[in-house]
Amino acid sequence: MRREILVSASPKESWVALLEDGRLVEIMFDRPDQGRLVGDIYLGRVDAVLPGIQAAFVDIGEEKAGFLHVSDLLGEEEDEDENGGKGGGGGRRNRKYPPIQDQVRKGQEILVQVTKEPISTKGPRLTAQVSLPGRFLVYMPHSSHVGVSRKIDGREQRSRLRAMAKEMLPPDSGGIIVRTVGEEVTKETLEREFQRLHANWKKIRRRAKSQKAPSRVHGEAHLISGVIRDLFSNKFDGLTVDSPEVHGEISEYVSNVAPELLERIRMHDGPIPLFDEHGVEEEIRKAFQRRVDLPSGGYIIVEPTEALVSIDVNTGRYTGRKDPEHTILRTNMDAAREVARQLRLRDVGGIIVVDFIDMESQDNRDKVLQELRTHLGRDRARTKAFEVSSLGLIEMTRQRVRPSLFQSLTEPCSHCGGSGRVSSPATVVRRIERALVRASAANERQVVVRVHPEVALQVIEAEPDFLKRLRGRTKIDLDLRDDPLLREDEFHLLSGPSEADVTAKYVTR
Numbered sequence: 001m002r003r004e005i006l007v008s009a010s011p012k013e014s015w016v017a018l019l020e021d022g023r024l025v026e027i028m029f030d031r032p033d034q035g036r037l038v039g040d041i042y043l044g045r046v047d048a049v050l051p052g053i054q055a056a057f058v059d060i061g062e063e064k065a066g067f068l069h070v071s072d073l074l075g076e077e078e079d080e081d082e083n084g085g086k087g088g089g090g091g092r093r094n095r096k097y098p099p100i101q102d103q104v105r106k107g108q109e110i111l112v113q114v115t116k117e118p119i120s121t122k123g124p125r126l127t128a129q130v131s132l133p134g135r136f137l138v139y140m141p142h143s144s145h146v147g148v149s150r151k152i153d154g155r156e157q158r159s160r161l162r163a164m165a166k167e168m169l170p171p172d173s174g175g176i177i178v179r180t181v182g183e184e185v186t187k188e189t190l191e192r193e194f195q196r197l198h199a200n201w202k203k204i205r206r207r208a209k210s211q212k213a214p215s216r217v218h219g220e221a222h223l224i225s226g227v228i229r230d231l232f233s234n235k236f237d238g239l240t241v242d243s244p245e246v247h248g249e250i251s252e253y254v255s256n257v258a259p260e261l262l263e264r265i266r267m268h269d270g271p272i273p274l275f276d277e278h279g280v281e282e283e284i285r286k287a288f289q290r291r292v293d294l295p296s297g298g299y300i301i302v303e304p305t306e307a308l309v310s311i312d313v314n315t316g317r318y319t320g321r322k323d324p325e326h327t328i329l330r331t332n333m334d335a336a337r338e339v340a341r342q343l344r345l346r347d348v349g350g351i352i353v354v355d356f357i358d359m360e361s362q363d364n365r366d367k368v369l370q371e372l373r374t375h376l377g378r379d380r381a382r383t384k385a386f387e388v389s390s391l392g393l394i395e396m397t398r399q400r401v402r403p404s405l406f407q408s409l410t411e412p413c414s415h416c417g418g419s420g421r422v423s424s425p426a427t428v429v430r431r432i433e434r435a436l437v438r439a440s441a442a443n444e445r446q447v448v449v450r451v452h453p454e455v456a457l458q459v460i461e462a463e464p465d466f467l468k469r470l471r472g473r474t475k476i477d478l479d480l481r482d483d484p485l486l487r488e489d490e491f492h493l494l495s496g497p498s499e500a501d502v503t504a505k506y507v508t509r
Contacts, residue, residue, distance in 0.1 A: 001020055001021055002019075002020070002021055002022070002237050003018070003019065003020055003235060003236045003237055004018075004019040004236060004237055004238050004239070004240065005017070005018060005019075005227065005231065005232060005236055005238070005239040005240070006018075006019065006239075006240050006274055006275065006278060006280065007224055007227075007239065007240070007241040007242070007243070007246060007250070008242050008243075008273075008274050008275055009224065009241070009242070009243040009245075009246045010243070012031065012032070013029055013030065013031045013032075014029065014030045014031075014222070014223050014224055014246075015027065015028070015029045015275070016028045016029075016223060016224060016227045017275065017278070017280045018231075019278065019280075020378070022278070023283075023341070024278075024279070024280050024283040024284075024345060025341055025344050025345060025378075026344050026345060026347075026380075027280070027283075027284060027287075027345060027347075027405065028223055028227065029223070029408070029409075030222060030223035030224075034408075036117070036220070036222075036223065036402075037062065037114040037117055037118070037124050038114050038115065038116065038117055038220065038401055038402065039113065039114065039133070039219075039220025039221075039226075040113070040114050040216055040218065040219050040220050041111065041112070041113045041130060041204060041216070041217050041218035042060035042061065042066075042111070042112055042113075042114070042214060042215065042216050042217065043109060043110075043111055043208045043211055043212075043213045043214065043215050043216075043217050044058040044059055044060040044061075044066065044109070044110055044111075044112050044126070044213055044214050045058065045059045045107065045108070045109055045110075045213040045214055046058055046059075046104050046105065046106050046107060046108045046109075046110060047059045047065050047106070048065075048106060049100060049101050049104060049105065049106055050100075051099065051100065051101045054069065054070040054097070054099070054100045055067060055068060055069045055070065055100065056068045056100060056104050057123075058110060058112055058126055059213070059214045060112065060114075060124070060126070060214045060216075061214035061215060061216065062118070062123070062124065063118070063123075064118050064122075064123030064124070065123050066112065066114065066123050066124045066125065066126040067122070067123055067124070067125050067126060068104075068110075068112060068126040068127070068128065070097045070098075070099070070100040070103070071095070071097060072115075072125075072126065072127035072128060072129060073097070073100070073103055073104070073128050073129075109213040110128060111128065111130065111208055111217070112126040112127065112128055112130075113126065113127055113128075113129075113130045113131070114126060115127050115401070116400065116401050116402070117401060117402040117403060119400070119402070119403050119407070120403075120407075128142075129142055129143065130142060130201075130204075132197045132200060132201060133179075133229070133230065134179075134193045134196065134197050134229070135179070135181060135182075135193065135229050135230075135257050135258075136178065136179055136181060136182030136185050136189060136190055136193050137165075137176050137177065137178060137179060137182060137190060137193050137194055137197065138176065138177040138179060139174060139175075139176055139194065139197035139198065139201065140174055140175040140176065140177070141174040141201050142174065143174060143175030144174070144175050145175040145177075146162055146165050146166050146169060146175055146176055146177075147162070147175075147176075147177040147178070148161045148162050148165075148177065148178045149177065149178060149179050149180045149182075151180045152178070152180060152183050157183065161178045161182070161183070162178070164187050164190065165178055165190065167187070168187055168190055168191045168194065169194065173198065174198070174201075176194065178190070179230075180233070181230075181233040200218075204217050204218045224246060224249075224250070225249075225253070228250055228253060228254070229253075232254070232258075232261065233258070233261070234260070234261065236264070237264065238264045238265075238266060239264055239265050239266070240265075240266045240267075240268050240274060241265070241266070241267060241268065242267075242268040242269075242273070242274040244267065247265070247267045250265060251265055283345070284405075287342075287345050287346050287405055287406075288406060288409075288410070290302055290303065292338060292342060293316070294316070294331065294334040294335060294338055295334055296330050296331050296334045297315075297316050297317045298313065298314055298315045298316040298317075298331040298334060298335065299314055299316045300312065300313050300314070300335050300338060300339065300342070301314070302342060302346070302348075304348070304404070304406060307351065308350060308351040308352060308353055309348050309350065309351070309352045309353070310352075310353050310354075310355065311339055311342075311352065311353070311354045311355065312355045313331065313332060313335040313354070313355060313356050313357050314331075314357070315327065315328070315331050315357060316331075325359065325360055325361060325364065328357045328358070328359055328364075329359065329361075329364045329367070329368070331357060332356045332357055332359065332364075332368045333367065333368060333371050335354075335356065336356075336368050336369075336371040336372040336375065337371060337375050339354055339372065340372060340375035340376045340378070340379065341375070343376075343379070343383075343398055344378075344379050344381075345405070346404055346405050346406060347402065347403075347404045347405050348398060348404050349381070349398050349399060349400025349401070349404065350397065350398065350400050351395070351396075351397055352395075352396050352397065352398060353393055353394070353395055353396075354372075354393065354394045354396070355391075355392060355393055356368060356388065356392045356393070356394060357392065358391075358392040359388075359392065365388040365392075366388075368388065368394075369385065369387065369388055369394065372385055372394065372396075373385050376396075379398070381398050381399040381400075381401070382398070382399040383396060383397065383398045383399070384396060384397050415487045415488070415489070422487070422488055422489040423488075423489035425452075425454050425455045425457070425458035425488070426458060426462070427489075428451065428452075428455045428458075428488070428489055428491060429455060429458055429459060429463065429466065431491070431507070432449060432451070432455075432491055433466075433470065435491075435493060435503075435506040435507045436449075436470055436474055436476060436478070436493075436506075437473070437474060438505075438506040439474070439476065439493060439495075439502070439505075439506045440473075440474035440475060440476055442505070442506070444476060444495055444502070444506075445475070445476060445477060446476065446477045446495065446496050446497070447476050447477070447478055447479070447493055447494065447495055448478075448479045448480075448481060448493075448494040448495075448499055449478065449479070449480050449481070449491060449492070449493060449494075450481050450482075450483045450486060450491060450492040450494065451480065451481075451482060451483065451486065451491045452482065452483065452484070452486045452487065452488045452489075452490065452491075453482040453483075453484055454488050455482075455488070455491065456480060456481075456482040459480060467480060491503070491507075493506060493507070
């Protein structure tokens, strides 16, 4: 598989795209006015301790207080996630922890790190188990654990790296995890990075002692710097940048940590914008659509809701030839691959339910599940997919660190309030009729009705006797006028010669 990184930077925003075999699978962006909090370390003050949910709310100086669960106060000795074990898992909640009210109190100052961005009405998720990521190591000052990234395969290789890490780690200096890109580095390289991270931790502690809560004491690397540090390795065939300044910064960093990768960095200077040349802009546009077509002719429908994301699989125009089970299997296999890609591309998190087409054969169900899990394995976020149910559903979870692409780049429609639908012209006409009856009861005798042109067309073509019938029923002198500045489901009632707007008096839902 050919893997590439595209970096597009401007003063107002930065974008990073990950491509696999020429197809966009992941997109990240950063804007100066939308600060990223994940990885930042704060000296916070406990606002409230809630024994009922074993959690505390911590003021870190942001708009919303952070959420600190009791499970994020203690270390995770067996967690070997190269992100420092942030975020937790189901097993953590099932463990017994000392009551949170015995560990923190209201008004107490505490050093915490953000592990999850604020999403919707929820504030950021916090942990007291600080971790500092480097290129080859993750340093965990409050832990004694020495681990190896789960993405490094081979028992012998993992044992070698763990032994080397233990040997170079000074006593009582914290814990470390060897990251995926650290698989081939020498002991001396690991030692140099550990010394740098350890020195950085000392600076953070000194800064925390000299400041008053709430305040930020350490900021995580910006998007592009973080991606180069965490991702760019010999597993990527190339990295293309469209900004000379950013190209220089990346080249300087890579020359110090991985000079063998310098030849893979390319400066884009063609007449066609970088993202347009690789079809990224078009893929981003498609990521906001409900329907995603499959190679076989089928399609999937992606529907985000407040509680979960539902994905429905349909055969579409693909009807196969003779065997309906084979037709369904092929569509489901295509869908399994595309679902995994769409989750990464849209950065969907939380609970996800995929409604695959019903299959009679258990072997075929297992094939679809395995295909989904295989492609989810390429995802940097933690995922877990459960067995296919008797209804053909696969329930799964995906780690949620920040708002989805859809939430980050859009806002609720001012017309429909976010529902995606508005009242039809026929429905609006009925609402107008009821409003005029109310106006008649209030002794209004002259009313101008302003409507969207589509509603006016509905009256003229479908109900040409509408005005005559209402004039006779309400005894109101009616006049209908179209106004293209109104929404399709909006209308205004204007009373008398002065045309005073009295809509609110007579219009109800």
